[in-house]
Amino acid sequence: MSTAQTQELVRVEGLTKHYQVGGGFLGATRQVLRAVDQVDLRVLSGEVLGLVGESGCGKSTLGRLILRLAEPTAGRVFFDGQEISGLGRSRMRGLRRQMQIVFQDPVTSLNPRLTVGGILAEPLRIHRQGSAAQIQARVEELLHEVGLRPEHAGRYPHQFSGGQRQRIGIARALALRPRLVVADEPVSALDVSIQAQVINLLMDLKERFGLTYLLVAHDLSVVSHLSDRVAVMYLGKIMEVIPAGRFQTPPLHPYTEALLLAAPVADPRRQMRPPALKGDVASPIAPPPGCRFHTRCPEAQEICPRQVPELRQIEPGHWCACHFR
Amino acid sequence: MTGEALLDIQDLVTVFPGPAGELKAVDGLDLTVNSGEVLGLVGESGCGKSVTALSVLGLLPAPGRVAGGRALFAGQDLLTLDPASLRALRGASISMVFQEPMTSLNPVFSVGRQVAELVLAHRDVSAQEAWRQAVEMLGQVGIPEPEKRAKAYPHQLSGGLRQRVMIAMALALGPRLVMADEPTTALDVTIQAQILHLLRQLQEQSGASVLLITHNLAVVAQMAARVAVMYTGRLVEQAPVGEMFSAPLHPYTRGLLACLPSRSPGRGQRLPTIAGIVPPLDALPPGCAFSDRCPERFAPCQEEEPALVEVAPGHGVRCYLHHRLSRRQKRAAA
Ligand SMILES: Nc1ncnc2c1ncn2[C@@H]1O[C@H](COP(=O)(O)OP(=O)(O)OP(=O)(O)O)[C@@H](O)[C@H]1O
Ligand SMILES: Nc1ncnc2c1ncn2[C@@H]1O[C@H](COP(=O)(O)OP(=O)(O)O)[C@@H](O)[C@H]1O
Ligand code: SF4
Ligand code: SF4
Ligand SMILES: [Mg+2]
Ligand SMILES: [Mg+2]
Numbered sequence: 001m002s003t004a005q006t007q008e009l010v011r012v013e014g015l016t017k018h019y020q021v022g023g024g025f026l027g028a029t030r031q032v033l034r035a036v037d038q039v040d041l042r043v044l045s046g047e048v049l050g051l052v053g054e055s056g057c058g059k060s061t062l063g064r065l066i067l068r069l070a071e072p073t074a075g076r077v078f079f080d081g082q083e084i085s086g087l088g089r090s091r092m093r094g095l096r097r098q099m100q101i102v103f104q105d106p107v108t109s110l111n112p113r114l115t116v117g118g119i120l121a122e123p124l125r126i127h128r129q130g131s132a133a134q135i136q137a138r139v140e141e142l143l144h145e146v147g148l149r150p151e152h153a154g155r156y157p158h159q160f161s162g163g164q165r166q167r168i169g170i171a172r173a174l175a176l177r178p179r180l181v182v183a184d185e186p187v188s189a190l191d192v193s194i195q196a197q198v199i200n201l202l203m204d205l206k207e208r209f210g211l212t213y214l215l216v217a218h219d220l221s222v223v224s225h226l227s228d229r230v231a232v233m234y235l236g237k238i239m240e241v242i243p244a245g246r247f248q249t250p251p252l253h254p255y256t257e258a259l260l261l262a263a264p265v266a267d268p269r270r271q272m273r274p275p276a277l278k279g280d281v282a283s284p285i286a287p288p289p290g291c292r293f294h295t296r297c298p299e300a301q302e303i304c305p306r307q308v309p310e311l312r313q314i315e316p317g318h319w320c321a322c323h324f325r
Numbered sequence: 326m327t328g329e330a331l332l333d334i335q336d337l338v339t340v341f342p343g344p345a346g347e348l349k350a351v352d353g354l355d356l357t358v359n360s361g362e363v364l365g366l367v368g369e370s371g372c373g374k375s376v377t378a379l380s381v382l383g384l385l386p387a388p389g390r391v392a393g394g395r396a397l398f399a400g401q402d403l404l405t406l407d408p409a410s411l412r413a414l415r416g417a418s419i420s421m422v423f424q425e426p427m428t429s430l431n432p433v434f435s436v437g438r439q440v441a442e443l444v445l446a447h448r449d450v451s452a453q454e455a456w457r458q459a460v461e462m463l464g465q466v467g468i469p470e471p472e473k474r475a476k477a478y479p480h481q482l483s484g485g486l487r488q489r490v491m492i493a494m495a496l497a498l499g500p501r502l503v504m505a506d507e508p509t510t511a512l513d514v515t516i517q518a519q520i521l522h523l524l525r526q527l528q529e530q531s532g533a534s535v536l537l538i539t540h541n542l543a544v545v546a547q548m549a550a551r552v553a554v555m556y557t558g559r560l561v562e563q564a565p566v567g568e569m570f571s572a573p574l575h576p577y578t579r580g581l582l583a584c585l586p587s588r589s590p591g592r593g594q595r596l597p598t599i600a601g602i603v604p605p606l607d608a609l610p611p612g613c614a615f616s617d618r619c620p621e622r623f624a625p626c627q628e629e630e631p632a633l634v635e636v637a638p639g640h641g642v643r644c645y646l647h648h649r650l651s652r653r654q655k656r657a658a659a
Contacts, residue, residue: 054513161602191369191540193599196584200595218514221543225586225593245592262518264543266585268566272525272547275518279469280483 010043015075037236050227100173104185106165110157117153163194243317331360337394348606352558365549373558420495424507430479437475485516564640
């Protein structure tokens with residue numbers, strides 16, 4: 001791996017996002033939903049950091065906090081060594097260009113009233129990237145980069161297939177030549193054959209433009225194919241960070257182990273195993289005390305509900321939050 | 326154990342009106358579900374999997390219309406059965422599990438009541454007894470504290486628990502055939518594993534047949550004994566599950582399996598892809614419906630549509646490449 005890999009592009013410390021839920025005029029008590037709770041994490045320059053975990057565990061919220069599309073309740077975010085948590089609008093604007101997002105749903109994430117040319121030109125105009133002619137040229141270049149044709153600029157999103165719409169979403173994210181792309185379930189809504197095309201595109205673009213990805217995905221085979229390192233979340237907390245190339249080896253954390261065991265394998269010779277985890281994810285409103293996973297953990301001991309396990313480095317680059325690993 | 330045909334779909338054609346004439350969402354489908362087996366029906370979105378199931382069950386939404394074919398269930402043609410008899414079969418002998426349980430459960434009744442009403446409608450029991458049976462069934466599908474949960478409304482349950490309720494309802498009356506359309510697609514992997522395991526266990530205990538519809542090839546690999554692959558409303562290949570994954574023959578099936586990241590030779594490598602996209606039903610290429618994307622297309626492919634030909638016991642393929650192969654094999658054997 002190149003030396004650039006070891007430099008951090010993003011660092012978050014104690015990052016926390018609590019939402020107030022419930023309440024309203026009927027006087028029901030307002031409760032705190034802990035979407036992201038005390039997360040420490042680094043994204044290295046030039047890497048793909050995969051982020052996995054079950055629905056609602058806080059993956060998208062963490063991505064949005066890093067991009068400052070949501071304001072944290074507590075904690076700090078550093079981008080390229082600079083703290084961005086408290087930056088004002090104008091200072092943030094310069095940085096915005098360097099960090100972009102690709103969404104899961106290519107249908108709802110594109111403005112249906114704009115042509116594709118308009119969608120791609122919008123960020124260029126907002127950030128004053130040259131004359132009208134220059135913007136037009138850049139739009140054509142972007143279409144080419146994501147495998148679409150120049151004449152597509154005049155069409156509307158509904159005139160494209162799901163895979164093509166995802167290419168448009170990716171082109172929009174690339175318009176300002178960002179360094180960091182948060183890809184939030186970028187291929188989850190696509191059919192397998194189209195998913196493979198978009199996965200290849202994401203890899204090509206990363207190579208060509210030296211991008212760094214935070215890749216949120218629930219399909220472990222997609223994550224392990226694309227990622228250098230993988231972070232595993234559960235109920236707002238990071239449970240494990242697995243170093244490059246180690247995702248397929250037995251993980252350390254009981255939750256990661258259960259996730260891997262639960263994923264069906266496209267090989268009929270592999271017997272289906274009885275499910276490793278019983279029950280549902282607990283509620284992020286009043287999450288279980290101690291280790292948040294203890295209500296489902298097959299290995300939970302007496303200490304688990306009483307004490308929060310710290311995320312500790314077990315071996316170089318391999319972090320795990322469990323009392324017994 | 327698996328035996329003779331329980332559901333035998335023959336030459337099913339289902340159409341929807343299109344801007345310029347009718348579109349065949351299902352076009353000449355032959356498909357057999359044997360008694361006691363799990364048959365996986367796979368294909369990318371829009372290829373006609375759900376329409377097939379809905380056609381057979383008489384649940385096709387207007388303006389869709391079954392335009393031809395037969396669907397023999399234990400010898401009786403479901404497509405010509407009168408609505409009342411079909412309704413009696415549905416729920417009792419044939420049942421369904423859908424992807425989104427929220428839309429198939431009634432939001433204003435407790436889940437226990439919904440299971441109990443199903444029992445009441447088909448069995449001669451008191452309301453009290455129906456409730457007792459409902460609670461028992463909710464317990465059998467692994468719902469914790471079933472007496473308490475029976476009183477919950479659908480929105481008060483998690484997606485996984487709602488899907489368990491759907492399975493309880495599907496199995497309540499001891500059906501011989503369960504049609505499960507993407508039953509775990511909306512669920513997290515850990516919950517998916519629970520639901521698949523449950524379906525498998527209940528299927529083995531009851532000996533019911535399952536038509537498992539999914540776009541997820543891994544789910545099929547783990548669950549089905551046989552697999553049928555659909556493309557643009559047609560069956561393009563069917564085979565025992567082992568053969569389908571170790572020796573797929575149709576270029577579409579081969580392409581689908583090759584582009585799975587889990588079957589890729591190594592991390593970070595380019596994945597094989599299938600060129601282009603599924604064509605819209607009113608713009609199918611001439612001849613073989615896959616011919617505009619097929620890397621192996623040759624002269625006859627766009628002249629006439631190939632038939633589904635059995636090239637090995639239980640292994641059918643709709644592709645000229647294998648027709649020739651099988652003819653050669655036949656000659657060699659002769
Ligand atoms: N604006 C909001 N107001 C209240 N709660 C929210 C809000 N946004 C997210 N949440 C809650 O925060 C938690 C984390 O949500 P988040 O969207 O980050 O999860 P996720 O891991 O991305 O899940 P998924 O895999 O379903 O996309 C969830 O419980 C969610 O319901
Ligand atoms: N209500 C409907 N009206 C018009 N066309 C429909 C309707 N339902 C399905 N279709 C069409 O029928 C084809 C098959 O759809 P479907 O069976 O739902 O696919 P899938 O294999 O994803 O389940 C698609 O081309 C779809 O657009
Ligand atoms: S700390 Fe305890 S409950 Fe948490 S993962 Fe480890 S063993 Fe399981
Ligand atoms: S018939 Fe021809 S075009 Fe169709 S799948 Fe076979 S080789 Fe390809
Ligand atoms: Mg999300
Ligand atoms: Mg469907």
